[in-house]
Amino acid sequence: EMVQLALRSTSGAALGVVNWHAVHGTSMNNTNTLISGDNKGWAAYLLExxxxxxxxxxxxxxQGSFVAAFAASALGDVSPNTRGAVCVGGPGAGQPCDTLHSTCKDILGRQRSELCHSSGPGVDMFDSTRIIAERQVETARGLLTQSMSGREIAGDVGFVHAYIKMPGRPVADARGTPLGKTCMAAMGDSFAAGTTDGPGxxxxxQGTNTSNLFWGxxxxxxxxVTAEEAACQYPKGVLLPTGSISIPYPWAPDTLPIQLLRIGASLVIAAVPTELTTMAGRRLRASLSVKLRTSGVLGTDGRVVVAGLSNSYADYTVTREEYSAQRYEGGSTIFGPLQLDAYLQEFSRLADHLANGSVPASDAPPDDFSERVVSTAPCPGAERPPLFKAFGDVVQDAPKEVVAGALVTASFIGGALRNANGRRGDTTVRVERQRADGSWELRAADGDVETRISAEPAAAHKIVSVAWSVPTSAAAGIYRIRHLGASWHEPTIHLPLTCHGHPVPYQGSSSPFHVVSS
Structure with a gap:
């Protein structure tokens, strides 16, 4: 289901929506090299x-006045790839993958996770992203229309927040019976297997409880890994003891933020810094709903919403039953089998404080080691156009005529796309249509789903390609494609092993071309 909060002005004008629907942003698979908001970002774009x-x-x-947020919920095990998982190679190509392990046999008879991929519902990942986005928009649009006659949320607002140090935290069930302690963070072998949305x-x-001797x-x-650490994580076989490695800085978080936000007696949002599976999210919602209704914080028709991946990120959270199966999500539940129980315990504690208006006890905030972050990105390096050429010159021009619904591409002599960071809030792509007076108006930018921009290395510069998928609804007329970027200029003399230089803006334009109706 989708739960949506619509915001309107006093005159009734729609200001924005925030909705929660559990589906992974993995319609774009791990072969994609383009910056993408995936199905959630595409959905927000379409509604806006x-x-x-x-x-x-x-x-x-x-940049418009209406803002749409398609937020994450308990999406840990919810795939958008609705065709399911099939083998993409080996003797079983086209057949369903092994159900338990999500693997397929290669030509040598070995079970390999990288041969098992899920896809759909579209013909490729771009089409699938669009379809899943449109389905979310269809529901959100219907809820937005209903909100004019729907239930208005009234009352005051409240929130509670706390930091919790997860490793070694004593955990008890709802009756107070001790269950044990959480573990030092660690990733299991099944984490490295990936999922059918992005195989390892x-x-x-997936589905293995033993560690490989070589990788161990x-x-x-x-x-x-100590005997105590291994016993705590059991039945997970520890592959990477991330909580015990701190060079050059910690490999895993240990102190996490949790939060409850209340709007009237109608809505409580549980901000969780993790990806909960469907059942883990269901148990958290059920636990909080009972507690908050009993204390009078939540009305009988009030809702608890899980907002996943909030305020920080600490991998996945599964139920103890799912942890025993050790699929990808279980292998990525870093604090061990009692991790969900720890969240249930701590959110129950927050609910008590939300009810009585008190401030919960909190552990110390996590260390800020941002000043110690090591960048592996190389220095940009001086860029130069080919002899007798300039940055922005056209390499491949647009055709003279394009039919609406077709793809048109132009490429330019350019610089690395990251050089154009100074254009943040602007665009590096302009698809323009000529007005009757000869001036040009913007019809598409790099933030539109119809445009794509990429750069390929060529000698001391890049070949920047801009593609525009012409909408079938595009008005006939004269168009052009422009690229606005920056090349990197370095001084002739500078210290070795240091980054020097600055971006130099350039721009280029294709020849005008006609768009005709299909």
């Missing part, structure tokens, strides 16, 4: 464009 109007010089995508590599498999040896070079 529907309300705010098309892209123009006055409002680029995301080598010989890792590799892991021990970083930290030798």
């Amino acid at each position: 464009r529907e309300i705010n109007g098309p892209t123009s010089d006055e409002a680029l995508p995301g 590599m080598f010989d890792f498999r 040896f590799v892991s021990s070079l970083l930290h030798r």
Whole structure:
């Protein structure tokens, strides 16, 4: 289901929506090299464009007055790839994958996770992203229409927040019976297997409770897992003891933020810094709903919403039953089998404080080691156009005529796309249509789903390609594609092993071309 909060002005005008629907943003698979908001970002874009109007010089995508947020919920095990998982290679190509391990046999008869992929519902990942986005928008649009006659949320607001140090935290059930303690963070072998939305590599498999001796040896070079650590994580076989490695800084979080936000007696949002599975999210909602209704915080028709991946990120959270199966999500439940129970316990504690208006006890905030973050990105390096050429010159021009619904591409001599960071809030792509007076108006930018921009290395520069998928609804007329970027200029003399230089803006334009109706 989708739960949606609509915001309206006193005159009734729609200001925005926030909705929660559990589906992973993995319609774009792990072969994608383009920056993408996946199905959630595409959905937000579509609804905002529907309300705010098309892209123009006055409002680029995301800059309109109406704001749509398609937020995450308990999406840990919810795939958008509705065709399911099939083998993409080996003797079983086209057949369903092994159900237990999500693997397929290669030509040598070995079970390999990288041969098992899920896909759909579209013909490719871009089409699938669009379809899943449109389905979410269809529901959100219907809820937005209903909100005019729906239930108005009234009353005051409240919130409680606390930091909790997870490793070694004593955990009890709802009756107060001790269950044990949470563990130092660690990833299991099944984590490295990935999922059918994004398979891993080598010989890792989902649904395994034992560690591979070779990978165990590799892991021990970083930290030798103690008997106590292994017993705490059981039945997970520890692959990476991330909570015990701190060079050059911690590999896993240990102190996490949790939060409850209340709007009247109608809505409570549980902000969780993790990806909960469907059942884990259901248990958290059920636990909080009972507690908050009993204390009078939540009305009989009030809702508890789980907002996943909030305020921080600490991998996945599964139930103890799911943890025993050790699929990808269980292998990625870093604090061990009692992790969900710890969240249930701590959110129950927050609910008590939300009810009586008190401030909950909190552990110390996590350390800020941002100043110690090591960047592996190389220095940009001086860029130069080919001899007798300039940045912005056209390499491949647009055709003279394009039919609406077709794809048109132009490429330019350019610089690395990251050089154009100074254009944040603006655009590096302009698809323009000529007005009757000869001036040009913006019809699409790099934030539109119809455009794509990429760069390929070529000598001391890049070949920047801009593609525009012409909408079938595009008005006939004269168009052009422009690219606005920056090349990197370095001084002739500078210190070795240091980054020097600055971006130099450039722009290029295709020749005008005609768009004709299909």
